[in-house]
Amino acid sequence: MSRSTRWLWSAAILAYAFLYIPLAIVVMYSFNDSRLNAEWVGFTLFWYEALLNNKEMLLAARNSLIIALSASFSATLLGTMAGLAIHRYKLKVLPVLVFTPVAMPEILLGVSLLLFFLQVLNLTLGMISIIIAHTTFCIGFVAVIVRARLQGMDESIFEAARDLGASPWQTFRLITLPLIMPAVVAGALMSFTLSIDDFVITFFTKGVGEPILPIQIYTMIKVAVTPEVNAVSTLLMLLTLIMIIIAGKLEARNMEAAGGEAGK
Amino acid sequence: MALLEIRDVTRHFGDYTAVDHVSISIEAGEFFTLLGPSGCGKTTLLRMIAGFDLPDSGQILLDGEDMVGTPPEKRPVHTVFQTYALFPHMTVADNIAFPLRMAGKPPQEIRARVTEALDDVRLPSFANRFPHELSGGQKQRVALARGLVNRPRLLLLDEPLGALDAKLREEMQIELINLQKEIGITFVFVTHAQDEALALSHRIAVMNRGNVEQIDEPSKIYGFPRNRFVADFIGKISMMDAQVMEAAPSHLKLDIGELGEVITAGKEGVKPGDKGVMAIRPEQVRISHPSNGAQLKNHFLGTVHDFLYIGDVTTYIVELSNGTHIEALLPNSAPGRATFFEVGDLVGVSWRHDAGIFLHD
Numbered sequence: 001m002s003r004s005t006r007w008l009w010s011a012a013i014l015a016y017a018f019l020y021i022p023l024a025i026v027v028m029y030s031f032n033d034s035r036l037n038a039e040w041v042g043f044t045l046f047w048y049e050a051l052l053n054n055k056e057m058l059l060a061a062r063n064s065l066i067i068a069l070s071a072s073f074s075a076t077l078l079g080t081m082a083g084l085a086i087h088r089y090k091l092k093v094l095p096v097l098v099f100t101p102v103a104m105p106e107i108l109l110g111v112s113l114l115l116f117f118l119q120v121l122n123l124t125l126g127m128i129s130i131i132i133a134h135t136t137f138c139i140g141f142v143a144v145i146v147r148a149r150l151q152g153m154d155e156s157i158f159e160a161a162r163d164l165g166a167s168p169w170q171t172f173r174l175i176t177l178p179l180i181m182p183a184v185v186a187g188a189l190m191s192f193t194l195s196i197d198d199f200v201i202t203f204f205t206k207g208v209g210e211p212i213l214p215i216q217i218y219t220m221i222k223v224a225v226t227p228e229v230n231a232v233s234t235l236l237m238l239l240t241l242i243m244i245i246i247a248g249k250l251e252a253r254n255m256e257a258a259g260g261e262a263g264k
Numbered sequence: 265m266a267l268l269e270i271r272d273v274t275r276h277f278g279d280y281t282a283v284d285h286v287s288i289s290i291e292a293g294e295f296f297t298l299l300g301p302s303g304c305g306k307t308t309l310l311r312m313i314a315g316f317d318l319p320d321s322g323q324i325l326l327d328g329e330d331m332v333g334t335p336p337e338k339r340p341v342h343t344v345f346q347t348y349a350l351f352p353h354m355t356v357a358d359n360i361a362f363p364l365r366m367a368g369k370p371p372q373e374i375r376a377r378v379t380e381a382l383d384d385v386r387l388p389s390f391a392n393r394f395p396h397e398l399s400g401g402q403k404q405r406v407a408l409a410r411g412l413v414n415r416p417r418l419l420l421l422d423e424p425l426g427a428l429d430a431k432l433r434e435e436m437q438i439e440l441i442n443l444q445k446e447i448g449i450t451f452v453f454v455t456h457a458q459d460e461a462l463a464l465s466h467r468i469a470v471m472n473r474g475n476v477e478q479i480d481e482p483s484k485i486y487g488f489p490r491n492r493f494v495a496d497f498i499g500k501i502s503m504m505d506a507q508v509m510e511a512a513p514s515h516l517k518l519d520i521g522e523l524g525e526v527i528t529a530g531k532e533g534v535k536p537g538d539k540g541v542m543a544i545r546p547e548q549v550r551i552s553h554p555s556n557g558a559q560l561k562n563h564f565l566g567t568v569h570d571f572l573y574i575g576d577v578t579t580y581i582v583e584l585s586n587g588t589h590i591e592a593l594l595p596n597s598a599p600g601r602a603t604f605f606e607v608g609d610l611v612g613v614s615w616r617h618d619a620g621i622f623l624h625d
Contacts, residue, residue, distance in 0.1 A: 159316055160349035162336040164410065165366030174362075178353050 023237065030230035047231040056211055057232060064196055064213035067127065071134035072191035078135070079142025079191075080184050084176075086143060087150040095147075102140035109137060110204030117205060125207025133205040134195040141194065142187030149183035189247045193240055265328055267292040267450055268313070268418060273322030275308055282308040283319070284474035290452065295444050297453045299461040300471035301497070306454045309471075310420050313452065314343050326417060337366070340417040344424045348407040350395040356382070356406050357391035363414040381409040384443065401432045408440075412447060421453045425460060437463055458498045462486060470494050486545075492623050495543050500579075502549070502590040506542040506622065511535055516622050518542050522586040527561050528620035540624040548619040549592035551580055551605065554612045563614040566590070568605050580605060582613050 033044035051057055082098045101109060113133045117123040161171040199214045206212055220229050266289035275283040283305040290296045298306040311317040313324060315336035324331045331339055350359050357378050364374045382388050385405035395403060404424060411419050425433045441464060444451050455461055461468050462482040469479045478490040489495035510517035511534045518526045526542055554565055566582040569589060580592045592613055594604060605611055
């Protein structure tokens with residue numbers, strides 16, 4: 001190994017250590033038989049058991065899942081439509097409208113949605129308002145991904161479908177949708193992960209009722225960082241990891257079928 | 265009645281007129297080519313026949329029925345795209361089956377016709393491949409099979425050989441001719457390559473800046489170009505300024521600057537005093553030692569200015585006494601000899617009295 005490659009390797013290892021050691025510590029202490037996050041005492045599943053008995057935490061997790069699933073579903077639907085529309089109609093104002101929420105500071109989005117819900121819609125804050133808020137900021141991400149995929153495709157494929165006898169709807173169902181599917185799935189998974197751990201916008205739009213996971217964790221930490229928080233974080237990490245693996249597998253399978261050409 | 269009748273079709277894009285009052289009629293069974301440089305309107309015209317674009321005015325009649333307002337999927341017209349446009353997520357068999365499925369054919373019939381179509385394009389064992397596993401020529405054949413399988417009234421081909429290398433192109437040209445002959449479907453072929461158009465077509469429409477310059481058989485287009493654009497665009501041709509001195513049905517007598525008199529083929533609508541050019545194809549020009557054939561008409565002296573050795577033939581560029589250049593083609597029939605004349609040699613050039621063409625300015 002030459003000097004410069006050794007240097008590059010150590011830089012890379014340091015960077016990854018910086019990213020992953022904190023995560024590893026959280027996982028480790030979630031199995032630690034001690035109330036303090038200070039020293040390793042012994043292995044236990046006690047904190048997971050405690051978590052299972054923590055009604056408030058379970059409710060928060062359930063709520064967060066419901067929100068993430070509903071918000072990512074509607075954001076994927078609307079975002080895909082937006083991506084298709086931006087690609088098809090070369091209207092200049094459309095991408096600005098769709099992508100602005102992505103770039104907007106979350107705090108601003110949170111405040112403006114809060115005002116909008118209370119003063120314009122006269123909505124009682126709760127699950128519904130959070131789902132709408134999460135959908136709003138996820139649409140842009142889905143649209144970006146879908147449009148990027150469409151941009152790389154040969155436009156005459158869609159014309160060929162029409163030419164060979166497919167109606168616009170058949171063309172969408174048999175050609176367009178299968179070809180953009182990897183982007184749609186990636187957008188859905190991205191929306192899910194963005195939604196499940198969102199703090200700022202959730203904080204502004206949640207009202208006083210239901211507990212929500214990231215906010216529940218924050219409230220617990222205000223008292224003390226208990227190993228219970230480590231346990232719930234570890235589970236959250238596991239869920240995210242599974243989603244990433246699924247996304248990777250789907251993408252690989254789709255690319256195999258599309259021969260890597262759909263993206264060209 | 266013609267199969268396809270394009271009547272006075274015009275299409276503007278903003279200030280730009282892509283197709284300008286074009287009328288063409290194409291008979292059933294024809295191999296018809298739209299030929300012209302890029303931007304001449306040939307692709308716009310093709311897209312209007314397919315239904316992807318609509319004329320601003322005029323009619324497109326198929327079997328006497330106006331197609332304007334009929335969406336592409338309802339027209340009995342299929343297209344082979346320049347990029348082939350195969351569906352990347354479908355196998356070759358599914359690609360070819362697509363138009364049959366859309367037409368609601370029963371599964372057994374679809375299977376039989378796909379097999380038959382694969383045989384037609386000589387790819388019987390490729391049914392389960394995906395497009396990315398095919399070479400350019402194979403993709404081309406699949407695109408052809410897909411376009412032909414549901415027996416459209418008309419097959420449109422948009423520069424389908426453009427992406428292939430020279431050798432494969434020639435092979436595909438021969439295959440296209442045979443396929444069209446066997447299946448009998450009318451082809452409308454778009455290309456900017458004049459050699460391709462001449463080799464493939466029954467008739468050619470030469471287009472330029474949205475207008476049709478000439479519609480004729482390949483040999484007429486090549487041999488009797490109607491105007492300077494067609495003469496210049498198709499093949500090689502030498503041109504020199506000329507004025508008509510005498511116009512008879514059998515021949516014209518032209519005055520060519522300081523060169524003198526030239527006799528050319530007779531042409532309708534030409535009268536003494538008309539100005540234009542005398543045009544002559546290189547293969548019609550005989551190049552010889554200066555003393556040979558001096559007694560003939562259309563015989564002039566010049567010096568070899570340059571030559572281009574191509575292998576089978578050598579093109580000589582001869583500078584005539586008035587300073588104009590004329591090209592002469594000489595087959596390299598003697599073995600092992602690249603040139604018969606060298607740069608600077610004094611030579612005689614001559615051509616038959618009916619070989620030259622007079623073209624108005």
